[in-house]
Amino acid sequence: MEIGHCLLDGNADAVEFCPHDSFRRVLAASTYTLQEGDHPSRSGSISLFNVDAESRRLQLFHRVETAGIFDIKWSPGGAGGAPLLAQADADGYLRVHHLDCCSDVLEDRDLLDTLPDGGNCLKEVSGEQVSSSMCLCLDWNPSATSISVGLSDGSLSIISLMESKLDIQQEWKAHEFELWATTFDIYQPQLVYTGSDDCKFSCWDLRDCPSNFVFQNSKIHKMGVCCITKSPSNSHMLFTGSYDEYxxxxxVRSISKPVNETSICLGGGVWRIKHHPSVPGLLLAACMHNGFAVVKIKGEKAEVIETYNKHGSLAYGADWQRGEVCQEGKSMSGAVATCSFYDQLLRIWMPESDLEI
Structure with a gap:
């Protein structure tokens, strides 16, 4: 079911629903636009939307202009405190924003009444230039006290956040080429995983300084590693996506080869993987040249149960909305946000498949 769509003000590359319960209807969408010429520049923006799937409402309520953005992530919902949104951008900066009441800048009073918590806007609380290279990806640790940042020169930075102050704790050359994927282990946050255009998939132990390999696999991915995510329902299970379309x-107890030797070919290049917030084993994948896919994982089997192909260019951003909790105490299925690059399009839709496993 289609809920709504919107043209953004630049090339759309990331969408993230806020995971904090009181702000589940807040969606952030980011853009990256290269202005070519004698003096090329990379500009971007973050747009905040109110998404009410039940009433099929998609409303833009705030936008901030920034450098070109490669990745955004909200702080984990269970970490406590106000929601924070981190951006990794083309100027080599990590910036952290928090949601702040913005009722004084909203002119549409009817819109204000529909927003969670009376209307909220982004305010930058901290920014740090990590490198002269571009910041390509980021991830929060589970307690929202540090952020890992992958760089275009193959380096990885671990940056602490304490009382709105960013401080680079470690930085090392993790890969030979662009580092497109970094994620903390949600069960063992001293471990961080990285993936790169050098086709290598690595794990690092942050208790060592400089960090040492826990493992590195350089034989399985036939092209660059685009995304890595740990299963929230199985501490041993981990997923990777690659330009090689798989x-x-x-x-993680046996990292020499995947659980299933071929896993599953989604086509187009697997750029993003997102876990459903309440249904174990259900994934949403952004597949670049092949739209979006909902994938069901059961044991060693992976199966595509739905595809979505209503975007006209590179499928980059994808996320699930946390469902509303109904009277029976069950979480209802939330909406899906997807975005595509060159056509600058954001779409909100509901999967048609039965998502229960």
């Missing part, structure tokens, strides 16, 4: 399922 979604791979791994058991």
């Amino acid at each position: 979604l791979r399922v791994w058991d």
Whole structure:
């Protein structure tokens, strides 16, 4: 079911629903636009939307202009405190914003009444130039006290956040080429995973300084590693996506090869993987040249149960909305946000498949 769509003000590359319960209807969408010429520049923006799937409402309520953005992430919902949104941008900066009441800048009073918590806007609380290279990806640790940032020169930075102050704790050359994927292990946050255009998939132990390999796999991915995510329902299971079009399922206890030797080919290049917030084993994948896919994981089997192909260019951004909790105490299925690059399009839709497993 289609809920709504919107043209953004630049090339759309990331969408993130806020995972904090009181702000589940807040969606952030980011853009990256290269202005070519004698003096090229990379500009971008973050747009905040109110998404009410039940009433099929998609409303823009705030936008901030920035450098060109490659990645955005909200702080984890269970970390406590106000929601924070981190951006990794083309100027080599990590910036952290928080949601702040903006009722004084909203002219549409009817819109204000529909917004969670009376209307909220982004305010930058901290910014740090990590490198002269571009910041390509980021991830929060589970307690929202540090952020890992992958760089275009193959380096990885670990940056602490304490009382709105960013401080670079570690930085090392993790890969030979662009580092497109970084994620903390949600069960063992001293571990961080990285993936790169050098086709290598690595794990690092932050208790060592400089950090040491826990493992590195350089034989399985036939092209660059675009995304990595740990299963929120199985501490041993991990997923990778690659330009080689495969979604791979791994058991971290035996990392020499995936659980299923071929895993599943989604086509187009697997750029993003997002876990459903309440249904174990259900994934949403952004597949670049092949739209979006909903994938069901059961044991060693991965199966595509739905595809979405209503975007006209590179499928980059994808996320699930946390569902409303109904009277029976069950979480209702939330909406899906997807975005595509060159056509600058954001779409909100509901999967048609039965998502229960």
